[in-house]
Amino acid sequence: MTNKERWLWAGLVLFGAVAGGALAGQLGARCGTGFAAEPQPGTMVIHRLTLLGPDNRMRAGLHTTDDGSVVLRLYDSAVKPRLQLKVARDGLPAIRLYDEQGKPRFQLAAMPNGVPAMRLYDLQGKPSVQLAVPDSGGHGLTLYDHAGKPRIGLMVLAGGSPGLDLYDSDGVARALLTLADDGSPQLTFSGPNGKVLSSLP
Numbered sequence: 001m002t003n004k005e006r007w008l009w010a011g012l013v014l015f016g017a018v019a020g021g022a023l024a025g026q027l028g029a030r031c032g033t034g035f036a037a038e039p040q041p042g043t044m045v046i047h048r049l050t051l052l053g054p055d056n057r058m059r060a061g062l063h064t065t066d067d068g069s070v071v072l073r074l075y076d077s078a079v080k081p082r083l084q085l086k087v088a089r090d091g092l093p094a095i096r097l098y099d100e101q102g103k104p105r106f107q108l109a110a111m112p113n114g115v116p117a118m119r120l121y122d123l124q125g126k127p128s129v130q131l132a133v134p135d136s137g138g139h140g141l142t143l144y145d146h147a148g149k150p151r152i153g154l155m156v157l158a159g160g161s162p163g164l165d166l167y168d169s170d171g172v173a174r175a176l177l178t179l180a181d182d183g184s185p186q187l188t189f190s191g192p193n194g195k196v197l198s199s200l201p
Contacts, residue, residue, distance in 0.1 A: 053077070076100070099123075122146070145169075168192065 048063040061073045068089030072136035076082050080102040086094050103125035108118050117132040126148035133139045137158025145151045153165035153173070163178040176188040187200045 003088070004010055010048050015146055031159060041101060048061065051060040053059045055077075057075075057077065057079050059075050061075070062071070064070055070087045071151075072085040073081050074083040078100075081098045083098070084094075084096040086096070088094070092110050092112070094107060096104050096108075097106040099105050103197050104121045105124065106118075106120055106124075108116075111117050113135045115132060115134050117130060118131040119127055119131075122128045124146075126146065127144045129144070130142040131139070132142070140153060140155035142150050142154075143152040145189070147169075149171040150167045151171075153163075153167070155163045155165070157163065159181065161179055161181060163176060165173050166175040168174050170192070172192055174190050174192075176190070178186050178188075180186065189197045189199070
């Protein structure tokens with residue numbers, strides 16, 4: 001695995017963690033203001049639309065946020081969010097499912113460059129498992145600890161070479177085991193800043 005390939009996977013893992021946290025924080029987002037263009041005559045213009053059930057409890061909400069995102073959220077009879085569809089200001093879409101406590105448990109999203117990613121969350125709403133397929137080919141599986149930090153990365157690169165990445169408690173890749181095309185193994189060690197320290201052989 002080249003340094004470029006490793007940094008690509010590290011970027012996907014980091015972006016996934018940041019994006020996941022940002023989406024979770026949108027639960028209490030306020031309505032946004034401003035439009036890209038003037039509304040057409042006869043158009044009803046609103047920033048938030050709320051649908052109520054027979055008991056006058058909120059069951060669905062459609063709104064824009066201060067950062068320019070559009071969010072559609074569906075609620076259960078206890079007014080707990082159960083499904084969210086979001087399109088961020090930069091056009092990146094995401095679907096998120098919640099449990100009966102309103103904690104995120106599943107997310108399907110498109111990251112930059114159209115990279116698809118699927119994420120599973122634990123009972124506390126922390127990321128637990130992520131599967132991503134970068135635009136360069138290959139695919140990778142990331143496992144997170146109880147704090148939501150990546151700890152293990154298992155990947156297959158576009159050329160078919162497998163790799164195993166181990167992360168420290170800060171989510172920094174510290175050890176990487178790969179197999180070259182001829183089957184020869186290589187073990188690479190990195191410091192807390194992510195820079196390579198040594199390799200074997």
